[in-house]
Amino acid sequence: MGGMPYATGLSDEQWVLAEPLVTAGKQERAARPATGNPGSRDLRGIVNALLHRNRTGCRR
Numbered sequence: 001m002g003g004m005p006y007a008t009g010l011s012d013e014q015w016v017l018a019e020p021l022v023t024a025g026k027q028e029r030a031a032r033p034a035t036g037n038p039g040s041r042d043l044r045g046i047v048n049a050l051l052h053r054n055r056t057g058c059r060r
Contacts, residue, residue: 008055009048022047 010018022043 006048006052008052010044010051015044018047019044
């Protein structure tokens with residue numbers, strides 16, 4: 001699973017299904033001549049962090 005520390009993270013099988021949806025915007029943004037920068041963030045890590053926050057909430 002890529003060593004993600006979240007128990008709520010996506011499995012490899014789930015990521016295969018979700019990746020095209022998540023990366024579509026990134027590819028579209030990189031195609032624009034104004035920016036041209038596809039970014040360097042790990043989108044799977046970001047999705048896993050969001051799923052973790054959604055599952056556990058924001059505790060104080």
